[in-house]
Amino acid sequence: MNFDTYKMNKIETISSPLGQSNGSVGGLVLQASNINKYFYEPEKFQVLKNISFEANRGEFLALVGKSGCGKSTLLYILSTMDTDYEGTLTMNGQRLTGRTQDQLAAFRNEHLGFVFQFHFLLPEFTVLQNVMLPALKLGKYSNKEIEERAYQKLKLVDMQDHALKQSAKLSGGQQQRVAIARALINDPSIIMGDEPTGNLDKKNSEVVFEIFKQIAHENNQTIIAVTHDPDFAKGSDRIIEMSDGQIVS
Amino acid sequence: MNLGISLQIAKTHLLTKKRQTLIAMLGVTFGIAMFIVMISVIKGVNKFLEDSALDSSPHIRIYKEITSNHPSIIEEAGPSDFNVIYHQLPKNELINIKNGLQIAANIEKEPAVLGVSPQISSQVFFNKGPVPFSGQIAGVDVVKEDKLYDLKKRIKSGNIESLLSTPNGILMGKVLARNLNVKVGDKITVTTPTGNLKLVKIVGIFGFGIQTVDGVKCYANMSMVQEILQKDKSFVTDIHIKMKDSQAALTYAKILKNQYGYKTQDWAEANSAFLAGDKIRNGMVIMVSITLLVVAGFGIYNIMNMNVINKMKDIAILKATGFAGKDIVSIFLIQSIIIGILGALLGIIIGFCLSYLLSSMPFDAGDFLDIKTFPILFEPKYYGLGMIFGITTTILAGYMPARKASKIDPVAILRG
Numbered sequence: 001m002n003f004d005t006y007k008m009n010k011i012e013t014i015s016s017p018l019g020q021s022n023g024s025v026g027g028l029v030l031q032a033s034n035i036n037k038y039f040y041e042p043e044k045f046q047v048l049k050n051i052s053f054e055a056n057r058g059e060f061l062a063l064v065g066k067s068g069c070g071k072s073t074l075l076y077i078l079s080t081m082d083t084d085y086e087g088t089l090t091m092n093g094q095r096l097t098g099r100t101q102d103q104l105a106a107f108r109n110e111h112l113g114f115v116f117q118f119h120f121l122l123p124e125f126t127v128l129q130n131v132m133l134p135a136l137k138l139g140k141y142s143n144k145e146i147e148e149r150a151y152q153k154l155k156l157v158d159m160q161d162h163a164l165k166q167s168a169k170l171s172g173g174q175q176q177r178v179a180i181a182r183a184l185i186n187d188p189s190i191i192m193g194d195e196p197t198g199n200l201d202k203k204n205s206e207v208v209f210e211i212f213k214q215i216a217h218e219n220n221q222t223i224i225a226v227t228h229d230p231d232f233a234k235g236s237d238r239i240i241e242m243s244d245g246q247i248v249s
Numbered sequence: 250m251n252l253g254i255s256l257q258i259a260k261t262h263l264l265t266k267k268r269q270t271l272i273a274m275l276g277v278t279f280g281i282a283m284f285i286v287m288i289s290v291i292k293g294v295n296k297f298l299e300d301s302a303l304d305s306s307p308h309i310r311i312y313k314e315i316t317s318n319h320p321s322i323i324e325e326a327g328p329s330d331f332n333v334i335y336h337q338l339p340k341n342e343l344i345n346i347k348n349g350l351q352i353a354a355n356i357e358k359e360p361a362v363l364g365v366s367p368q369i370s371s372q373v374f375f376n377k378g379p380v381p382f383s384g385q386i387a388g389v390d391v392v393k394e395d396k397l398y399d400l401k402k403r404i405k406s407g408n409i410e411s412l413l414s415t416p417n418g419i420l421m422g423k424v425l426a427r428n429l430n431v432k433v434g435d436k437i438t439v440t441t442p443t444g445n446l447k448l449v450k451i452v453g454i455f456g457f458g459i460q461t462v463d464g465v466k467c468y469a470n471m472s473m474v475q476e477i478l479q480k481d482k483s484f485v486t487d488i489h490i491k492m493k494d495s496q497a498a499l500t501y502a503k504i505l506k507n508q509y510g511y512k513t514q515d516w517a518e519a520n521s522a523f524l525a526g527d528k529i530r531n532g533m534v535i536m537v538s539i540t541l542l543v544v545a546g547f548g549i550y551n552i553m554n555m556n557v558i559n560k561m562k563d564i565a566i567l568k569a570t571g572f573a574g575k576d577i578v579s580i581f582l583i584q585s586i587i588i589g590i591l592g593a594l595l596g597i598i599i600g601f602c603l604s605y606l607l608s609s610m611p612f613d614a615g616d617f618l619d620i621k622t623f624p625i626l627f628e629p630k631y632y633g634l635g636m637i638f639g640i641t642t643t644i645l646a647g648y649m650p651a652r653k654a655s656k657i658d659p660v661a662i663l664r665g
Binding site: 072076079081082101102105106107108109110112114116120121122123124125129133134136137138182186194 | 253265568569
């Protein structure tokens, strides 16, 4: 893993096209240009058509559109987990298109956080362990520091009292808050959400929304969330609406 | 790669599915335990047979080989001529080793030699009533023979000293004695192949624990056997040699053959049937062990495969949060290795206990072998081998599911 990180740092120094540093406030943090994506089953079909957009540091973006418009597909390309696309993707000044899965995994670990619709905590582990795992993987801090940081993040989502509970025993809203804490543990520059409130009641949705807003505006981290929830979208900084694989506004 | 975190995840997975873990482990345990038991029994039997065969046979036997394949006078006179000889018969030659006693004395001086016993051996019939029983009589110096074969320990009744004080005494194998229905003190007639008769007295009964010896062999004084065969005092047919190290016999036999020109036979050649049996049994152990381990391996493969399928979501989330393919492989491979190590350890313990129980179990092999319980060999080497086998199997069986796990596409699972 050290080797990969080393290689990545090198790439970073060589290919920072926009010449920004990670810490620049309000700077460009994500740039997608001319993204095209096809599905081949059952027949060839273009899901994304020449999508280009940028996101700034500390921006709270909502990705909206009808079912099947390609917004989730776009999100998973942005997440770096889907590498089967045309076009280029740059995050934090690093060109990610064309990297190997393992390099991308290391990048995700350090720079991206995810919140999904269905919580996806590891059920056998405690809340605290779930939050700590990505940080343990990163290995930047000692175990004791990681635990402290995990408590900090849990406090941010008001879940610190449940830290030692088995994560499977929490309610949906609570699990989603833990998932957010997990997404934040490595202080990523971008947090991506795939309908993060889609499976929550109104009250919990509001809680999650407030947390997101706080993250974006106080921690200066970028949020890109796919959502169907009009209230959620309305509260965001910028709405990107998609239709038929294209950005319409 | 951060192994600590992989280990922690692997441990949690194993502990939350305790029953599954246990079942996978028991597969390995059973395989290894059976491997240990089998190899201990087979190696024990091999060693026992080898030991008893070696104990009752000389390391080297020197004798004169009688064959009908000897060059005729015509061939010796004109080797380049075209000679045709029909129905060549063996020459009438003496079967003795010339100067045998002197040769024996020379060999005995060698430092590597434990003992030498020159002897005169012949086929005979024992007559009791109308039926002749065939047997073999060996005229020996009983003190020397005792040094070679530890005769004193093998005497079941009577003693070897009385052979020294009884010129016409014999020591008889216990199976032969039972067939003839004779005991110490009884007299019996011995008939030689040339038709001479002699009334002899049984002064002792011995048992080597091997039917091929106990059922035919008798010991007598050398002078008496020379007398009934009507030979002189220096007539010996065999020289038996025991070495201090049995392996040294294999090369020393060749040296003796070159030195004295007589046929020599080492213990490996004489017991080649036993040694071939060893090989077959060893082969069987390996085959059955491999079968058992393959079955255990499939068990682990199945369980790990199920495990991976059940954990698809977790794998997807781990990948999403930055775990690379090799981290996923190590998480699942570590589980297999833990199962393998624990299973093999338990298997070794159970294997040892079973072997121990078996070693104290009474076993009656009749006259064929003189043993009371199963011969079991406790050899640490085989326990180590079992451990290595067990762990290798689990690694091989666990690797494929682990690889499959690392290939899971997180997008497909996270999108639902």
